Amino acid sequence: MIDLTKFCKPHHRYFGEPWSSGEYSYATDGAIAIRIPKIDIKEKPKHLDVDSVIEEAKEKASQDWVVPPPVKIKQSKCYVCDGDGYLYMCITCNGDGCHDCDNVGCLTKTDWISTFGKADINEFKVPCPDCEGTGIELEYSRVTIHGTAFDGKYIKLIDELPNSQISVCSEIALFRFDGGEGALMPIRL
Numbered sequence: 001m002i003d004l005t006k007f008c009k010p011h012h013r014y015f016g017e018p019w020s021s022g023e024y025s026y027a028t029d030g031a032i033a034i035r036i037p038k039i040d041i042k043e044k045p046k047h048l049d050v051d052s053v054i055e056e057a058k059e060k061a062s063q064d065w066v067v068p069p070p071v072k073i074k075q076s077k078c079y080v081c082d083g084d085g086y087l088y089m090c091i092t093c094n095g096d097g098c099h100d101c102d103n104v105g106c107l108t109k110t111d112w113i114s115t116f117g118k119a120d121i122n123e124f125k126v127p128c129p130d131c132e133g134t135g136i137e138l139e140y141s142r143v144t145i146h147g148t149a150f151d152g153k154y155i156k157l158i159d160e161l162p163n164s165q166i167s168v169c170s171e172i173a174l175f176r177f178d179g180g181e182g183a184l185m186p187i188r189l
């Protein structure tokens with residue numbers, strides 16, 4: 001089954017979860033949008049008219065279908081948590097920086113210890129929101145299809161769908177796969 005959550009924008013008010021409406025289930029993060037025949041997930045009014053986006057892509061795209069080109073992925077240490085996977089909340093303000101704190105938000109382990117000393121650091125631990133606790137940052141290469149540039153992260157997602165193909169124009173890409181279809185916005189230069 002297709003994991004629609006991969007196409008969502010985590011924690012986003014409208015695009016945080018997939019939804020069903022009418023005959024389809026949908027997901028989007030604002031740059032990519034996908035629809036599949038309805039599965040058992042919550043009915044919701046649509047925050048983005050994915051059907052119109054896909055229909056528009058169908059009208060514009062070339063219908064010259066290609067398989068998703070390879071994407072280069074570079075792994076590096078997450079710069080937000082310094083590769084630790086966790087951040088540590090400022091004791092005084094709980095991370096909101098509401099007092100005149102220089103430590104707005106969360107601190108890396110090293111910064112926390114240098115600010116508060118060594119005691120009970122684990123109590124203040126929260127997974128790094130940037131790398132979701134992995135400590136690793138993935139950098140995806142840009143992918144150009146018929147002269148239009150796309151974020152490799154999305155091309156990789158499309159590639160993971162069964163028998164996927166992409167058709168592009170300068171404004172939008174249309175993709176199809178066994179059991180659904182979707183649209184992807186290019187990188188705006």
Ligand SMILES: [Zn+2]
Nearest residue numbers: 090092093101
């Ligand atoms: Zn503080």
Ligand SMILES: [Zn+2]
Nearest residue numbers: 078081128131
């Ligand atoms: Zn991180």
